[in-house]
Each structure stands twice: as structure tokens, then as C-alpha cells.
Amino acid sequence: MTVDLARTTAERWLAAEPDEDMRAEIEALLAGPADELIARFTGRLQFGTAGLRAAVGAGPQRMNRLSVRQAAAGLADWLLATDPGAARRGVIIGHDARRKSDRFAVDTARVLAARGIPSRIFDRVVPTPVLAWSIVGEGAAAGVMVTASHNPPADNGYKVYLGSGSQIVTPTDVEIAEAIGRVDACRVELADDADPRITWLGEEPVQRYVAGAPSVRLRPDVAPVPVAYTALHGVGGATALAAFDAAGLGRPVVVEAQQEPDGTFPTVSFPNPEEPGAMDLLLDLAASSAAAVAVANDPDADRMGVAIPTVDGGWRKLTGDEIGWLLADHILTNTSGDDRLVVTTLVSSSLLGKLAADHGVHYAETYTGFKWIGRTVLDHPDLRFVFGYEQALGYLVTGRPLDKDGITAAVVMAEIAAVAAAEGVSLQDRLDALAARYGTHRIADAAVKMPPADGAAAVARLRGAAPGEVGGRTVTSLRWYDEAGLLRLQLGDDLRLQVRPSGTEPKVKLYGEGVDLDPAPYVTALADLLRP
Secondary structure (H helix, E strand, C coil), X not given: CHHHHHHHHHHHHHHXXXXXXXXXXXXXXXXXXXXXXXXXXXXXXXXXXXXXXXXXXXXXXXXXXXXXXHHHHHHHHHHHHHCCCHHHHCEXXXXXXXXXXXXXXXXXXXXXXXXXXXXXXXXXXXXXXXXXXXXHHHCCCEEEEECCCCCCCCEEEEEEEXXXXXXXXXXXXXXXXXXXXCCCHHHCCCCCCXXXXXXXXXXXXXXXXXXXXXXXXXXXXXXXXXXXXXXXXXXXXXXXXXXXXXXXXXXXXXXXXXXXXXXXXXXXXXXXXXXXXXXHHHHHHHHHHCCCEEEEECCCCCEEXXXXXXXXXXXXXXXXXXXXXXXXXXXXXXXXXCCXXXXXXXXXCCHHHHHHHHHCCEEEEECCCHHHHHHHHHCCCCCEEEEEEEXXXXXXXCCCCXXXXXXXXXXXXXXXXXXXXXXXXCHHHHHHHHHHHHCCEEEEEEXXXXXXXXXXXXXXXXXXXXXXXXXXXXXXXXXXXXXXXXXXXXXXXXXXXXXXXXXXXXXXXXXXXXXXXXXXXXXXXXXXXXXX
């Protein structure tokens, strides 16, 4: 019965599929093993808090024009039902350089137009921060960014933003997912390409974004230092260089082989600055160009990786938390006011909280995912947001957009390097000074592979029968964060362990932080307790 249902669904998709390559794929699936046919044509991609993301391919479990049309129709229906001004304010649409991104963007505009919602679509690839920033500037009801961010080359994705420029969070994601589920992907009405409700955006919004880059500088008095930069074949390269120019920091020297957008990512197998090898070409360039700091954006330029020179003449990649510490220290030192707010996520380092207390500013922790940082800012309109970060290389150094922005973060990182040089210290000296003041915060992460249901059950079991000790150290407190499914164990003031099921992968993630001690053995001991 399952095979018959999958075959029937595949035949319907074959009849509706507009692209020849996808049609050929469906025909091959119909002629091939039943297992793959069932996997592709049973159920559909789940629309979550990051929208859609999967490999480009045929069928409702992959990214293709039919699945995108279905998502766009559901989004349109939700907007019309919840926002009386949606048909007037419209939606802004951007896309990256990945496979079919341009077609996914145009199809989104055509679906929205057919449902009476005007669209403004970029006529070129743009970084995600430019799209998110422009939503507010254009007064749009929502925004769509077609991108798979730092995912492997075969993937594509579909991010949805609200009018605030922040990504959707619960319960909005659930409501949109339900609206999508009511749409037949094979019967979505499309407006003509020339429909007057579809207009095109050119260079002007990008220029307006770049014009705002100087506002993130806090020490414009310092002279710029050499910076090495890579766009990792993404869409942020030209905008990043323009932002550096506008901010008076000069143009970085770039990894030429990775500067232009290329959705095949020919020089990296996994275009994520966190991945081993992804920044190798950048480090080579930094060493040969006498750079003071090396900066990498991910392919849609909403994340930033950083490397710094070492005393032995080499280069070291910073962790996401180390980057966050440098940014926070700089921003809090060079701003003032007790109305300031800094925000981070539960699994990021606790050091930001200590910095906030020292500077007398408001501090908030929120759930994993930058969307929650944006939500936290919106929930505190009486406070002045100055900085937010998550340890997965996401940083926000300005109040717009309310999403991570790797380009403006790169501008501030270059300024930090310039200030350090002007004061005769290194970036490592800056980190060492923080360690001397607050203790050396050491991070250790791990993962235990298990099916999602088993992972959730394992964390629930640990919560229900909480251990009195882990690795020989007494558990002094426990806290459960229901929305995140995260259990935090405090083992004295100098050791924190956290555990949660992954929301996207078949594993349980563990996070350890020790102050002047190595948390790794305790993370391993906690992982052992998870296993039945």
C-alpha cells in the first residue's frame, strides 16, 4: 500500500514538474527500487523555525520548484489570514547562487502575486543580511531568502522573516507549516512573470545597507590594519568589500579563488568556516600578506569565522565563543548606559554574562538558534540592544536586522584588530587579558548518535533520574529548559554541563564549559550516562 501511494504521488509530481532534470529524476525513481521512491514521495519536507532545507532533488522530501511553490502558497495564505496589511506591504525576496535559487525566488514571487500579495525581488544574488535589513527599510510584511547558508553544496533552503527582519519562531512556524500542509503542491496557481505585482530590486538596497556599515564602528579614530578575507564562494564578497570601504577600513586582501559566487563550491567540500579545511586558503593568504586578522563569511554571509596570528608565526582559528568574547569586550568597553542589553544562547559560553555584570548592563540567555536572539530583543523594547551572539559563528553588532550579520561583524572585528595594533597588543593578548580577569573558560562539545526518539527519551530519562555526580564531581544544581529540551547541570561554580537532543540530526548534543579546568572528561562521563 505504501509503495502504491508513493507511486501515485510520484506520477502526480511528474505531471506537474516544470523542470526537465527533475522530471528525469522522477522517471528514474519510478523505474528504480521501491525504497528510494517511498523515501522521496512519502510525507514532505517539514517547515521549521529555519524554514526549509534539504538537498535539491525531485519529490516532496527534497528542495524543488514544486515544494517551493507549496511553501510560498502556505506563507501567502498565512500572511493574508494574520496581517491585514500584507496585500499592501508585500514581501521582499532574495536568493543566493546555489542550484535553482533564482528559479525558486521567481516562483515564490509568482505564487504570492497570484494570491494578491506584491513582491519585490532582487535581480541579483544578495547576502542574507542585506535581505533581512531591507525588509525593515522597505516596510514589507515579510521576507524570503532562498539559501542553504553553510550547508553542503547539494543543498538549498528557504528562510522566512517577519516584518521586523527577524526569523520566525514558535508558534508562527507551526502556523505556517499547517498552512503549507493545506496546499496541494501540484496545483499551485502562478501569476505571469510580467504580473505588475512583481517588481525588481537592483543595487539601491545593497547600497543603503553598505551606507549603514560605518555606524557599527566605535573607534573610527584608529588607522586600519591589513585584513585577509574569504567569501567561501558565497554571495557576500562584493558587499563585504564595499562595507569595509564605507567604514574607512580599506579593502581586505581576498582569496581570489573563493571571492566570486559559485554554488558548486569547487575549493571546499563543506563551505562552513567551522569545518576543518574550510579556511585553509584564507590562512595561507593571511600568512603571506602579513594580515593582522583573517575573516571568513559563510556562503550567505550571515556567519563569520576568524583566525588570528600566533607568536610562533602561525595562525589559529578562533572558536565561536572566543570571537564573541572579543566582540563583546570591545562593544561594552566603547559604549555606555545602563539600558544596554546583550544576548546569547544557552549553549554559548557563560563569560558574556560576567562581562555584562562587570559593565552593569542587562544580560539575557535564550534558546539555541539566532531567531531567539531576535525575539528576545523584540521582547525588550525598553532596552537598547548592543550585541548578541551564538557560538555557531552567529553575531549581531547592530540593531538592524534582527538576525546574525557576518558582514557588519567583520567590520567590527577589523576595528578590534586595529585598536589592538594601535595599543601595541595582539588579539591573543586581548583574550589572555579576559582569561586573567574572569578565568580561562574552556569549552568541550560532544555528540552521542541515536535516533531522534531515542535521544529525546535518553534526555528525559536523565532528567527524571538526575545523577548526583558526574565524573566524580557533585551536581550542585539542575535546570530544565522546556522549549529547548535542554538539561543544564551545574557542578560547582566552575563547571557547567548541558545536554539536549538535536533538532535536525539523529544525535544528542552535549556541551561542557569549565573555568580554569578541562570540561572534556566530564562531558564524556555525561555521555556515558546517556547510553542505556
